Amino acid sequence: MTVTAARGFVASGVTAGIKTSGDPDLALVVNRGPAPAAAGVFTSNRIQAAPVRWSRRALAHGNVSAVVLNSGGANACTGPAGAEDARTMAERTALAVGVSPDDVAVCSTGLIGVPLPMDRVVDGIEFAARRLTTDGGRDAAVAIKTTDSVHKTAVVARSGWTVGGMAKGAGMLAPGLATMLVVLTTDAVADGPLLDSVLRAAVRTTFDRVDSDGCMSTNDTVLLLASGASGVTPEDGELTDAVHAVCLDLARQLIADAEGAAKxxxxxxxxxxxxxxxxxxxxxxxxxxxxxxxxxxxxxxxxxxxxxxxxxxxxxxxxxxxxxxxxxxxxxxxxxxxxxxxxxxxxxxxxxxxxxxxxxxxxxxxxxxxxxxxxxxxxxxxx
Amino acid sequence: MTVTAARGFVASGVTAGIKTSGDPDLALVVNRGPAPAAAGVFTSNRIQAAPVRWSRRALAHGNVSAVVLNSGGANACTGPAGAEDARTMAERTALAVGVSPDDVAVCSTGLIGVPLPMDRVVDGIEFAARRLTTDGGRDAAVAIKTTDSVHKTAVVARSGWTVGGMAKGAGMLAPGLATMLVVLTTDAVADGPLLDSVLRAAVRTTFDRVDSDGCMSTNDTVLLLASGASGVTPEDGELTDAVHAVCLDLARQLIADAEGAAKxxxxxxxxxxxxxxxxxxxxxxxxxxxxxxxxxxxxxxxxxxxxxxxxxxxxxxxxxxxxxxxxxxxxxxxxxxxxxxxxxxxxxxxxxxxxxxxxxxxxxxxxxxxxxxxxxxxxxxxx
CATH class of the missing domain: 3.10.20.340 (ArgJ beta chain, C-terminal domain)
Structure with a gap:
């Protein structure tokens, strides 16, 4: 169930044709509320992909209630045209799911320095929007794979509320592929500032401690979205514990699936x-x-x-x-x-x-x- | 001719039996003056092999007029017994060539964490001392090889004076082998403080710019010895230029011979x-x-x-x-x-x-x- 294990979320994953392989390559995750809130952490590499720059601004601006993700192209080091492409992805997603473009985060992964085939991306977004369901989490997790041998998901259920997540990537990478995209969801009631502190605490001792080959990506993004659909406000520390557990699970899956690694x-x-x-x-x-x-x-x-x-x-x-x-x-x-x-x-x-x-x-x-x-x-x- | 290209120096290289292969593994370089002076730079790794600790003290104490070098064992991470072994190497060399133990630098390269076979080392020192000649530079360069495919030497001759040198090592290493040992000699007239500034300036833009695999050795040592035998005091900058040229030549030889490398x-x-x-x-x-x-x-x-x-x-x-x-x-x-x-x-x-x-x-x-x-x-x- 992954990102759709928590109530209030719909997701989908489709083949847009960005990858030449014909494998799924575009995913949407949408937060239907009733009390949407979000937080995110991003790569500390100073060379940041266009979608990272866009998503940073979206989060700084306020809430993020939809995420569009693609594999098959990182849209990194693509200049002003790449920035326009990230904006277009946000705008088309916003139009298709009925939110403001400023409320859409964009995540891309794949080869650096190559423009995305935007006609296919745009068609894929519209197709994916029509496929959004409350059990679309698995399809979304599959669509963000690059060289991952398996899709990576985790769920922690607590009393009346849930944290779910999906991840793609591995420290050891195929040529030019960016590292790690993660989307976490919860139906707990939590505001943006709380989510921000919860996410930073969880990432600091999980994803930030994965160091497969010392190489830092231009596209790393970890997002945490809360819908409030459970009506439950977890006690102090409970949400951090649950988010930490999901992050730890996903981080270990990344190391376990690192390509070319034997240990x-x-x-x-x-x-x-x-x-x-x-x-x-x-x-x-x-x-x-x-x-x-x-x-x-x-x-x-x-x-x-x-x-x-x-x-x-x-x-x-x-x-x-x-x-x-x-x-x-x-x-x-x-x-x-x-x-x-x-x-x-x-x-x-x-x-x-x-x-x-x-x-x-x-x-x-x-x-x-x-x-x-x-x-x-x-x-x-x-x- | 390498380290014996400059007048005032004798050297030798012998098989002491430290290596199981039977290849030469022990070298001596002795400065016969008439105006001996020396300088050295060492690894900045905080884990320093016993011979590095010894040689640092010897140089701090004053002059170094003899160098004993062995391949086949790094004498690194060997505890108090390793420190005693480095001292013994200096004392036996001092006795054999007629200087004070405080005037002997010790350099070792090979596997970390394994004690040297000191009976063989001591016999080898006495043997090598009897073989010291004014054309022993090549034998010395051969005896410090570890996984080097070729021995590495360089000479720069100037008007009436010369700088010579030998190096062992490469950034890409066989298991546990330490990186780089270099001995430079000149028959120019120069005191210790001048040699120190000349050596630091030359190393900064040559050996310090070699970064084959990012791994820093416990044993890196670069020594510069001056005999004064030419009677020539080079003009300002001339000595630095010549030492830099020899260091650059040797540094490029290290990269060219890096094991396993194709580029x-x-x-x-x-x-x-x-x-x-x-x-x-x-x-x-x-x-x-x-x-x-x-x-x-x-x-x-x-x-x-x-x-x-x-x-x-x-x-x-x-x-x-x-x-x-x-x-x-x-x-x-x-x-x-x-x-x-x-x-x-x-x-x-x-x-x-x-x-x-x-x-x-x-x-x-x-x-x-x-x-x-x-x-x-x-x-x-x-x-």
Missing amino acids: EIEVAVVGAASEEDAVTVGRSVARNNLLKCALHGEDPNWGRVLSAIGTTDADFDPDGLDVAINGVWVCRDGAAGEPREKVDMSGRRITITVDLRAGQASAEIWTNDLTAEYVHENSAYSS | EIEVAVVGAASEEDAVTVGRSVARNNLLKCALHGEDPNWGRVLSAIGTTDADFDPDGLDVAINGVWVCRDGAAGEPREKVDMSGRRITITVDLRAGQASAEIWTNDLTAEYVHENSAYSS
């Missing part, structure tokens, strides 16, 4: 002086190409973990670092610890634990290994 | 508001895995260049960026420019030019493509 890696940093230190160290470890190759080869190469930690300005003593791989403390006090032969890395999941021994803060970063398949998928000519 | 890539950033901005943008582009895969596939994917630029805080207008690949301006004003079909990427060398249109500063970063061979070489089990 799902959790870098757990503990004993940090601050959460910021823990995140910095976790990202540095997660982005180290040499380590990611070693983990692919099931080599418990803790020396590369230390090399990566050493490039950060986090608080630690180089001679006081402990590192465990899948629970075996192969590095103690910055030198060899338990025998590396004890480490079993044959499974798909690997956990690297770094104890900075400098405080009580912690954080987890999720990443993947670096594989020949990743190179292959991302070095094929983009056309 | 040598120069990222030239122009029109930057500051050199720091240019370096920041160049590094971000050079470290982008998606772009490095695309370049491997000879795909002129300027969208990935822009994505990488957008992650920096450099001064630029996202809609005012120009990017050329091998001289074809495929991106103008942050959008598509000349047809990508015009770009010929079939050669081994690729130049990416980024014009930030924000000032007059510039910088070049050299890197390699990301290949399945890189993954293969770095995911093999480290033992």
